[in-house]
Amino acid sequence: MxxxxxxxxxxxxxxxxxxxxxxxxxxxxxxxxxxxxxxxxxxxxxxxxxxxxxxxxxxxxxxxxxxxxxxxxxxxxxxxxxxxxxxxxxxxxxxxxxxxxxxxxxxxxxxxxxxxxxxxxxxxxxxSLVERKMQNFDEFVAGAPQRIDHYQCVTYDVQAATDFWTGLGMRMSEYTAKDDTDELWGTWMEVKGNTHDLVFTNGRGPRLHHFAYTVPDVSSLMRAADVAGATGFGEEIDRGPGRHGISNAVFLYLRDPDQHRIELFTTHYQFIDLEEQPIRWDISNRRRAQLWGMPASRRWFFEASEFPGENVREPLLTATPDTLEDFLGVH
The missing domain is CATH 3.10.180.10 (2,3-Dihydroxybiphenyl 1,2-Dioxygenase, domain 1)
Structure with a gap:
């Protein structure tokens, strides 16, 4: 609910x-x-x-x-x-x-x-404060990330996570639910006035799916992808470039040498006015995660970084999204 x-x-x-x-x-x-x-x-x-x-x-x-x-x-x-x-x-x-x-x-x-x-x-x-480098354009490298923006975590109980964080003042901007229900599969919550600071999606958890930085523009994403290819990390482009339905951002996901996942993306729309209502997406609607192109791979949906000392539990909600392998009929 x-x-x-x-x-x-x-x-x-x-x-x-x-x-x-x-x-x-x-x-x-x-x-x-x-x-x-x-x-x-x-x-x-x-x-x-x-x-x-x-x-x-x-x-x-x-x-x-x-x-x-x-x-x-x-x-x-x-x-x-x-x-x-x-x-x-x-x-x-x-x-x-x-x-x-x-x-x-x-x-x-x-x-x-x-x-x-x-x-x-x-x-x-x-x-502690340090120098901003936002106008040191000569130092912009690869995707030129500007600032950290949000996290996405995988949890076995999206409802419990969402109730806790909205109780601490976070506001839900968008959500994914099991078709024809309000059984929460994923929730996007914010405090700073765009679509999310903290996201919880259904799955084996607790785990960190990714952390995300804004970039100046779409060309910065392409530059990051080109640099990843040139530096031997081309196969670690985990997803994208693409455009999310949720948040409307253009994105690129990469995996680091330990397989932690980082997202680079163009920033979201504003979600500030109190009369705004959260946008609902059915889990069967592929446009929620990928507005154009094919869905993400199983690796993107199901792999994530574990927290120390935490037992990873199976999700309470059994609904699962279609993956790239499902789309292509690969078993």
Whole structure:
């Protein structure tokens, strides 16, 4: 059923902020995100690399941490002030949600927790500031990503995830449901005024499907695809270029050396006015995910990055989308 949007949440979320990934070859991952994707390296050490988009003044939006196993560590959201971190602690304590305050380089007060479906989250109220490079056009490389925009997570219970996050102030802009029902297969939720900061889709979870950066234009996507081909990552173009029905964005998905998935895309439409209603899509409607062209592959639909220590559970909803292999009759 459709969730209730809480317009007076216990604390104020402002946007998707940063993602932390465990990678097995730090140098190879740094090179991929810097040279093939086009992110800016802000800082690096023996065991960690911090990167950001060209438009960003926050110290980092992607953190790569050296590890023996590739995993999605946390996905991060910003809150408005330090007081919101305190309010989040009080809210989680009152509702039995395990959480911990952590001290991290280049971040202000930071709170880690797991949502009810096991997504590993991180809230922070501030970051160290660095130079924006949005007019350093001579430094634009590959797709020239401008800023982090959203995450898509796979979950076994879309309804529970959606109820939790709309209760914290996120607003559903679009959704996919089992045909002729309001059984939620996927929900697109936002706090910053475009179509999504956080997405949950039905599947084996909890897992991180992808994180996404905006790019200046469609030619930037083509440039990223060309650079991926030239740098040996052509086969790691996971999907696209194409255009989503949901959000209306033109997109390109790539996999990094550890198979974490990043999306580069042209940005969404506005979803700000309070009278706006969420757009509904039947799961059988292929146009929801691909407005033109063929559907995504099984690999795109069913592969994702796991969170540490989380058991991956089978989805409660059995409906599944058509894949490229289904479309072509490949078994």
């Amino acid at each position: 459709l969730p209730t949007w809480n317009q007076n949440p216990p604390f104020t979320l402002t946007r998707a902020s940063h993602v932390r990934l465990a990678v097995t070859d730090l140098s190879a991952s740094r090179d991929f995100y810097r040279d093939t994707v086009g992110l800016v390296v802000t800082e690096e050490a023996d065991d960690v690399v911090y990167l950001r988009g060209l438009e960003e003044s926050a110290h980092h939006s992607l953190v790569l941490e050296r590890a023996e196993t590739a995993q999605a560590l946390q996905i991060g959201l910003r809150v408005r002030t330090d007081d919101d971190i305190v309010a989040a602690e009080k809210h989680f304590a009152a509702h039995g949600i395990e959480h911990e305050r952590v001290e991290l380089p280049h971040q202000g007060p930071t709170l880690r927790f797991r949502d009810p479906v096991g997504t590993h989250m991180e809230l922070t109220s501030s970051m």
